[in-house]
Amino acid sequence: MIDRRLLNNFDWSTLLVAVVLSLIGVLTIYSATRPVLDAVQKTFYIRQLYWIALSMVAFFIMVSIDYKWYVRFAYPIFLFGVVLLIIVLVAGKRGMGAQRWINLGFLSFQPSEFFKLLFIIAMSRYLSQIEHSEKLGLRYMAKMGIYFVIIPTFLILRQPDLGTALIVLFIFITMIVTAGARKKILLITLLVAIISLPFAGKIIWGGLKDYQKNRIIAFIDPQVDPQGVGYHINQSKISIGSGGFLGKGYMKGTQGPYRFLPENHTDFIFSIFAEEWGFAGSTALFIMYLFIILRGLDTARKARDREGCFLVLGVTFMFSFYFFINVGMTLGLMPVVGVPLPLMSYGGTALLSNFLALSIIANVRMRRFALYY
Amino acid sequence: MDRRITIILYIITFAFALFVIRLWDLQVMRVDEYRKIDERNRIRVLNIPAPRGIIYDRNGRALVKNIPSFDITVVKEDMSRDPDMLAEMGGLIGISAEEIKKKIVSPTANPFKPIVLKEDVSFVEVAKIEARKMDFPGLQISVVGGREYIYGHSASHVLGYLGSLNLAQLRAPEYRGIPQETAIGQFGVEKVYDDTLRGIPGKKVVEVDAVGSIIKVVRIQKPIKGRDIHLTIDIDMQTVAEESLQGKAGAVAALHPDTGEVLALASSPSFNPNLFVRGIHYEAWQKLVNDPRKPLLNRAIQSQYPPGSTFKIVTAIAALQEGVIGQDTNFYCSGSIYFGRTFRCWKWAGHGYVNLHDSLVESCDVYFYEIGKKIDIDMLSRYAKNYGLGTATGIELEGEASGIVPTRAWKVRTKNEKWYQGETLNTVIGQGYLSTTPIQMARLTAAVVNGGRLYKPFLLADTGPREPESIVKINGQHISLVRKALVSVVTDKDGTGKAARSDIVSIGGKTGTTQVIGGRTTGDDVPDKHKDHAWFVAFAPVNNPRIAVAVFVEHGGHGSTAAAPIAKKIIESYFGEDRKTEMNNKG
Numbered sequence: 001m002i003d004r005r006l007l008n009n010f011d012w013s014t015l016l017v018a019v020v021l022s023l024i025g026v027l028t029i030y031s032a033t034r035p036v037l038d039a040v041q042k043t044f045y046i047r048q049l050y051w052i053a054l055s056m057v058a059f060f061i062m063v064s065i066d067y068k069w070y071v072r073f074a075y076p077i078f079l080f081g082v083v084l085l086i087i088v089l090v091a092g093k094r095g096m097g098a099q100r101w102i103n104l105g106f107l108s109f110q111p112s113e114f115f116k117l118l119f120i121i122a123m124s125r126y127l128s129q130i131e132h133s134e135k136l137g138l139r140y141m142a143k144m145g146i147y148f149v150i151i152p153t154f155l156i157l158r159q160p161d162l163g164t165a166l167i168v169l170f171i172f173i174t175m176i177v178t179a180g181a182r183k184k185i186l187l188i189t190l191l192v193a194i195i196s197l198p199f200a201g202k203i204i205w206g207g208l209k210d211y212q213k214n215r216i217i218a219f220i221d222p223q224v225d226p227q228g229v230g231y232h233i234n235q236s237k238i239s240i241g242s243g244g245f246l247g248k249g250y251m252k253g254t255q256g257p258y259r260f261l262p263e264n265h266t267d268f269i270f271s272i273f274a275e276e277w278g279f280a281g282s283t284a285l286f287i288m289y290l291f292i293i294l295r296g297l298d299t300a301r302k303a304r305d306r307e308g309c310f311l312v313l314g315v316t317f318m319f320s321f322y323f324f325i326n327v328g329m330t331l332g333l334m335p336v337v338g339v340p341l342p343l344m345s346y347g348g349t350a351l352l353s354n355f356l357a358l359s360i361i362a363n364v365r366m367r368r369f370a371l372y373y
Numbered sequence: 374m375d376r377r378i379t380i381i382l383y384i385i386t387f388a389f390a391l392f393v394i395r396l397w398d399l400q401v402m403r404v405d406e407y408r409k410i411d412e413r414n415r416i417r418v419l420n421i422p423a424p425r426g427i428i429y430d431r432n433g434r435a436l437v438k439n440i441p442s443f444d445i446t447v448v449k450e451d452m453s454r455d456p457d458m459l460a461e462m463g464g465l466i467g468i469s470a471e472e473i474k475k476k477i478v479s480p481t482a483n484p485f486k487p488i489v490l491k492e493d494v495s496f497v498e499v500a501k502i503e504a505r506k507m508d509f510p511g512l513q514i515s516v517v518g519g520r521e522y523i524y525g526h527s528a529s530h531v532l533g534y535l536g537s538l539n540l541a542q543l544r545a546p547e548y549r550g551i552p553q554e555t556a557i558g559q560f561g562v563e564k565v566y567d568d569t570l571r572g573i574p575g576k577k578v579v580e581v582d583a584v585g586s587i588i589k590v591v592r593i594q595k596p597i598k599g600r601d602i603h604l605t606i607d608i609d610m611q612t613v614a615e616e617s618l619q620g621k622a623g624a625v626a627a628l629h630p631d632t633g634e635v636l637a638l639a640s641s642p643s644f645n646p647n648l649f650v651r652g653i654h655y656e657a658w659q660k661l662v663n664d665p666r667k668p669l670l671n672r673a674i675q676s677q678y679p680p681g682s683t684f685k686i687v688t689a690i691a692a693l694q695e696g697v698i699g700q701d702t703n704f705y706c707s708g709s710i711y712f713g714r715t716f717r718c719w720k721w722a723g724h725g726y727v728n729l730h731d732s733l734v735e736s737c738d739v740y741f742y743e744i745g746k747k748i749d750i751d752m753l754s755r756y757a758k759n760y761g762l763g764t765a766t767g768i769e770l771e772g773e774a775s776g777i778v779p780t781r782a783w784k785v786r787t788k789n790e791k792w793y794q795g796e797t798l799n800t801v802i803g804q805g806y807l808s809t810t811p812i813q814m815a816r817l818t819a820a821v822v823n824g825g826r827l828y829k830p831f832l833l834a835d836t837g838p839r840e841p842e843s844i845v846k847i848n849g850q851h852i853s854l855v856r857k858a859l860v861s862v863v864t865d866k867d868g869t870g871k872a873a874r875s876d877i878v879s880i881g882g883k884t885g886t887t888q889v890i891g892g893r894t895t896g897d898d899v900p901d902k903h904k905d906h907a908w909f910v911a912f913a914p915v916n917n918p919r920i921a922v923a924v925f926v927e928h929g930g931h932g933s934t935a936a937a938p939i940a941k942k943i944i945e946s947y948f949g950e951d952r953k954t955e956m957n958n959k960g
């Protein structure tokens with residue numbers, strides 16, 4: 001079923017790096033959740049391993065399907081994604097102050113995680129249909145905004161899931177920009193954005209929930225209330241900083257297991273890793289992420305068609321945003337937005353969706369020379 | 374589009390570089406800072422209180438013991454500020470959320486230091502808290518060293534009490550390094566010998582998690598128990614003295630005449646030092662402070678009253694030594710004498726012809742007025758001072774009064790007036806400006822009967838033999854004359870101190886009655902506050918004295934009736950005990 005040439009072109013290195021990162025994730029989850037008082041090890045790491053196995057299966061299934069089929073059915077599956085988002089709001093499961101999960105009985109998953117992929121596919125289809133030479137005008141942008149962005153973003157914000165909503169917006173903007181938005185429009189938009197920032201800021205500020213406001217305050221000044229608002233950022237910086245150059249050593253970190261750093265196996269997993277592996281390990285980790293991202297950009301360049309190019313760009317942007325927002329947050333460079341670190345944070349749906357995203361890159365890359373249908 | 378991808382590639386690589394720089398900043402440039410915070414996060418140093426030294430009496434009986442007491446504390450850093458949680462926690466402990474909030478407001482304190490929410494809770498409360506501790510992060514039970522004063526009120530002025538460091542002490546160098554929650558001696562021996570008794574607290578370095586649960590003990594430095602001390606006090610005699618003073622205001626000081634050891638030092642009314650152990654409650658403290666009978670005053674060393682006729686011992690010795698009178702000098706007592714004004718003898722009918730012996734035995738005032746006419750006040754005062762009056766004895770306890778021995782210079786200095794000889798007539802019988810403390814009188818008595826050796830009284834038994842501070846040199850014949858008279862005071866049928874006569878041991882002594890107001894001062898219809906103060910100084914056994922006692926009863930009436938019987942009881946208890954131990958040793 002799979003062409004031999006396709007196999008020859010398959011990008012094993014990216015997959016290898018991704019699998020290594022996810023296994024590092026498992027090790028770090030193990031260390032972060034290791035018991036210090038009660039003797040029972042929590043089973044997060046085992047569940048994560050199951051999800052990695054499942055993700056591999058899904059990865060290879062998705063890779064074997066030519067991405068032209070995704071593009072062909074882009075709009076129906078996008079609509080399906082929107083329906084799932086509505087279902088979440090109507091019948092979803094609540095957890096940690098938000099309604100993000102759909103419970104299927106044997107497992108629960110977050111539709112918004114997959115929605116991002118569906119959104120990228122739909123955007124790619126739309127963008128690729130615009131005449132090659134044509135620069136993107138305001139009209140197209142407005143259309144795309146209405147078709148793909150406004151309703152889902154609204155639905156996601158209702159969960160509420162600020163992180164995902166922001167990432168959808170970022171993907172939208174970066175995809176349009178790379179697709180060839182006119183410079184003039186970009187400049188005007190930028191200008192309008194700057195001018196309207198204070199007003200928009202006021203409106204957005206008023207619309208934020210208290211905990212969201214606090215996160216922004218804490219980001220601007222973590223010392224405001226180190227035990228309250230700034231707690232996450234402070235503890236994260238303490239974890240990372242105390243790691244030093246070589247780290248405290250695997251299983252020697254204290255900030256996680258001693259519960260000083262909350263969310264230590266999910267959003268703040270990098271802090272735990274950096275505490276145990278230090279500057280050396282963290283830099284190595286960065287290089288692995290950078291490798292995947294650069295590989296994505298390279299694949300976008302080499303794609304056999306515009307659909308493939310946009311798909312890979314969207315996915316790579318998404319991956320990059322997750323990385324920068326998450327690590328930026330742990331480093332105290334960005335406000336606390338609850339987004340996971342791709343491949344490493346505990347969480348099955350996110351892991352699966354990350355591998356699916358990488359499968360799209362692999363998919364496009366291995367088919368870059370296939371000039372026939 | 375390729376160009377834009379390239380631009381994005383640059384942007385992403387640049388962002389990575391920024392992140393690496395940030396990592397370098399946190400993990401390499403500021404690693405020490407974060408390591409420190411990280412340690413502070415999880416390393417706590419807990420104080421292990423050092424057991425306090427035990428205080429024993431001269432016979433090795435423990436007067437205090439250490440008992441654990443439990444406090445409910447909370448670590449501010451770990452606790453939840455949620456009002457509902459506070460209310461629930463308050464409900465569990467039995468105090469309001471408001472009180473908790475009030476207690477945890479201390480901006481300067483180390484946020485990891487446990488703050489005491491409730492002191493000295495019962496075992497039942499401890500069990501209740503332990504069961505629900507997990508629900509309230511930061512809530513802990515701290516074990517604190519408590520102290521029990523086994524004999525309750527007994528010897529409370531000597532033993533003193535414990536209390537937390539006050540603000541001045543927190544800054545004082547001698548208390549440096551003492552954990553703030555430590556109860557230290559604040560009064561009496563507990564205070565004076567605090568650095569001996571205190572010991573050195575231990576430290577327990579532990580790793581805790583975010584809710585303050587101890588994960589592991591990193592290091593333990595064991596506390597060093599404070600050193601025990603043995604007092605010179607005989608608790609049995611002390612108890613007898615206190616029981617004798619029960620219901621009265623007064624004091625007893627008993628010394629060993631050959632060493633200066635304080636055998637008993639009682640002051641009534643007393644207080645219960647157990648009230649202070651865990652910090653005295655405000656109301657209880659106010660009650661003690663505002664009590665008109667002043668239970669906190671150690672009358673044995675702090676009350677200063679004219680010694681009355683007990684001072685005649687000094688006058689007699691001075692007069693003999695200076696040749697003002699001789700052994701056989703007689704004076705006629707008609708009940709009064711005129712010297713500028715009328716000076717009355719306590720016996721209105723008069724004593725007739727009396728010599729020195731009789732005048733001491735029957736406490737004839739006129740005989741001494743006659744001496745007073747001839748003796749120089751400065752000379753008399755020199756004797757009084759030589760016998761230790763007018764200066765604090767130097768016993769270890771704080772706040773000792775020095776009393777007053779008037780001289781011409783003193784009067785000019787304090788009253789800006791010259792001395793009148795009439796005032797000497799008051800002084801010779803121990804009235805007027807003269808004032809002494811019971812312990813001074815006990816020491817004076819000891820020095821009269823031990824050959825003039827003046828010892829500094831002391832409470833700490835382990836300090837070994839001491840040299841007398843000074844020696845009063847008096848002709849031995851004069852001393853034996855006075856001594857004989859003092860024996861007759863007790864043994865003669867006319868002796869004013871016959872109430873002190875004992876079947877167990879031979880006692881010598883002298884009564885004293887200090888007038889509070891002029892006129893008639895005895896009888897049941899005289900209000901207590903107008904009643905005379907009663908004194909009795911004594912020594913026993915008469916040939917080889919092993920105890921010297923001064924008894925003072927405020928508004929007790931006559932020394933002969935109010936003070937002498939107490940002295941007898943105390944002395945009997947001492948020798949009764951001695952006989953018992955002697956018998957035990959033989960058996």
